[in-house]
Amino acid sequence: SAVISQKPSRDICQRGTSLTIQCQVDSQVTMMFWYRQQPGQSLTLIATANQGSEATYESGFVIDKFPISRPNLTFSTLTVSNMSPEDSSIYLCSVAREFDTGELFFGEGSRLTVL
Amino acid sequence: KQEVTQIPAALSVPEGENLVLNCSFTDSAIYNLQWFRQDPGKGLTSLLLIQSSQREQTSGRLNASLDKSSGRSTLYIAASQPGDSATYLCAVPPTFGRGTSLIVHP
Numbered sequence: 001s002a003v004i005s006q007k008p009s010r011d012i013c014q015r016g017t018s019l020t021i022q023c024q025v026d027s028q029v030t031m032m033f034w035y036r037q038q039p040g041q042s043l044t045l046i047a048t049a050n051q052g053s054e055a056t057y058e059s060g061f062v063i064d065k066f067p068i069s070r071p072n073l074t075f076s077t078l079t080v081s082n083m084s085p086e087d088s089s090i091y092l093c094s095v096a097r098e099f100d101t102g103e104l105f106f107g108e109g110s111r112l113t114v115l
Numbered sequence: 116k117q118e119v120t121q122i123p124a125a126l127s128v129p130e131g132e133n134l135v136l137n138c139s140f141t142d143s144a145i146y147n148l149q150w151f152r153q154d155p156g157k158g159l160t161s162l163l164l165i166q167s168s169q170r171e172q173t174s175g176r177l178n179a180s181l182d183k184s185s186g187r188s189t190l191y192i193a194a195s196q197p198g199d200s201a202t203y204l205c206a207v208p209p210t211f212g213r214g215t216s217l218i219v220h221p
Contacts, residue, residue, distance in 0.1 A: 043211040
């Protein structure tokens with residue numbers, strides 16, 4: 001298994017500001033993903049965080065809005081930029097040890113409320 | 116692009132019933148399939164992981180099957196209990212279905 005720590009666990013933010021969420025894993029992993037879960041919805045993949053290079057974004061998500069860093073194999077950050085109330089969601093970090101057979105593990109998530 | 120569909124979207128049953136939750140996926144070239152449980156306001160708990168070479172996995176009262184050729188997986192819950200009430204999510208990593216919301220009433 002993998003133990004994932006996400007910070008902050010929750011935050012209340014003002015419209016127009018930006019917030020950075022951190023994801024720390026207790027061991028090296030190959031794959032790291034960022035998801036968004038809007039109220040009452042399932043998980044939507046935002047991007048795959050690639051170590052040492054630009055993240056791979058899913059359709060509908062752009063780097064200017066959701067910049068992602070992954071400086072090493074155990075740490076990643078997601079920034080939600082220029083927030084609006086529509087960005088109020090739970091943001092989850094997920095990891096898999098291997099690309100092909102890896103089980104997904106999740107952090108507890110970061111609950112953002114934008115006023 | 117992989118798409119994952121779960122049926123039914125919601126299910127309400129009396130305690131003791133055996134349940135089948137369905138998951139289908141469009142691209143059969145998968146590495147594995149994973150079932151999760153999510154309680155309201157909580158994170159995701161992994162229930163079962165089925166590798167592409169496997170046909171099924173069992174954990175306690177839970178059994179998950181995988182048929183790659185038809186793009187289907189089922190999660191079977193035996194003798195359901197009120198504590199099983201939660202949303203069940205099927206994932207063909209990294210893609211998730213919309214989930215099945217289950218209520219088991221006493």
